[in-house]
Amino acid sequence: MTTLLQVRQVTRRFGGITAVSDVSFDMFQGEVLGLMGANGAGKTTLFSMIAGNVAPSSGQILFEGKAVPARPDQASRLGIARTFQIVRPFPGMTVLENCMVGALYGSGRERDLNQARRICEGILEEVGLSAQMFKAAATLTLAGRKRLEIARALSTHPRLLLLDEVLAGLNASEVDEALALIEEIRQRHSLSIIIIEHVMKVLMRMSHRIVVLHEGKKLMEGTPSQVGSDPRVIKAYLGEKNVRAA
Structure with a gap:
């Protein structure tokens, strides 16, 4: 598999707040990679760094071996495009x-x-x-x-498309139509896709692999089945008390 995107020990601080801390992963050409995490986990900040909207405080992001500039217009010309959670x-x-x-x-x-x-x-x-x-x-x-x-x-x-909660606010039939559309355009345009989505069933259904963020750090990465059964992910989402009760 050809490596398309390399995220290397990326950290982003806003004043005294660290939104993303020492995150690393690779993405392969043609892959659908899910970004999973609760609100405030750092998903959109990481998206913004990959898309060139925000510069990393430290670390490096490489797209096809080239450093992604902290300018969205230049990142777009490299072949990276994004959508926004708020259209x-x-x-x-x-x-x-x-x-x-x-x-x-x-x-x-x-x-x-x-x-x-x-x-x-x-x-x-x-x-x-x-x-x-x-x-x-x-x-x-x-x-x-x-x-x-x-x-x-x-x-x-684009060669890499970043989708930030494109299904949020849609009803069930609209979600099904959007999922079919995304898969159709992925194949037609030979796209690689990174997707943020809070509907976990949808994220599990769409993604080849998932990177899980928790409090700005990478908790784990793996296939949807690996992520869905990992005790660390269950604890991060449900909380220790609920895990014990289950």
Whole structure:
């Protein structure tokens, strides 16, 4: 297997608070890697460092052997794209225009507006938004805005896609549709994916491997079955008293 991403002893401090402490792991090309942890475990901070939004206080992150710069535009040009837990479309722009921003400024850096438009028309059809492409992004439902987040990320031509709770707030049928969409685009675009998701059944179902964070540190990593049966993970999620009672 080809190593795509290397996280080496990464720490991030905010003043006197250490959000991520000495975390290391490798990710392989084509893999779906889950990030698991309770609120405050450091998942989104780690995401932000991989995506170039935040610089590590110490340690190193390598993507295809190159150091990931602490600038999201430069990280995007390396082939890293992310979505946000709180969706962030440009509300006054159309759905199509939102997507075209990624095509123009991502790793492909398309300079022809007509070509960027054609690229995004295809992507919006993939994610089920072709009928809304000329509507303002602000008019989309939550499920639609999450699909737009994915479309905009795809338009940057990523090789690594970071999905931050793309299923949060969706109902059961929307979750099933989103899962099918993610798997379809992973295969169609030959993507590697890192996903944060609080619905554990979903995370276990999607991931090839899972890295578990607890209080900013890596608790363990392994297959979904290994993670789900590990006493350290059970204790971290349920608490010692509940584990004893069980």
